Amino acid sequence: MADAQILEELYQLIADRKANPKEGSYTNYLFQKGQDKILKKVGEEAAETIIASKNNAPSEIVYETADLLYHLLVMLAYHGIEPGQIFSELARRRQEPAK
Numbered sequence: 001m002a003d004a005q006i007l008e009e010l011y012q013l014i015a016d017r018k019a020n021p022k023e024g025s026y027t028n029y030l031f032q033k034g035q036d037k038i039l040k041k042v043g044e045e046a047a048e049t050i051i052a053s054k055n056n057a058p059s060e061i062v063y064e065t066a067d068l069l070y071h072l073l074v075m076l077a078y079h080g081i082e083p084g085q086i087f088s089e090l091a092r093r094r095q096e097p098a099k
Contacts, residue, residue, distance in 0.1 A: 014077045041071045
């Protein structure tokens, strides 16, 4: 069964594509086009995830959420932010007392 480790592995692959571009790589294409293209894809995938949820289509929700997570990881790599930083922030929030 896949677990959260796949996010770190995928991030490392994305970061490697950024550092070592490969011809024909979609990830490389996104980095070449820059932040505006990456953010456009994040927005598109977020919208598609919302639509899948509104359609109450579990398999589409899974598919679109995977696309969204991938594009979010590309965005993070663009900024040099590692998934561990996000996990740390989530853990910090979990430890905060309820307001």
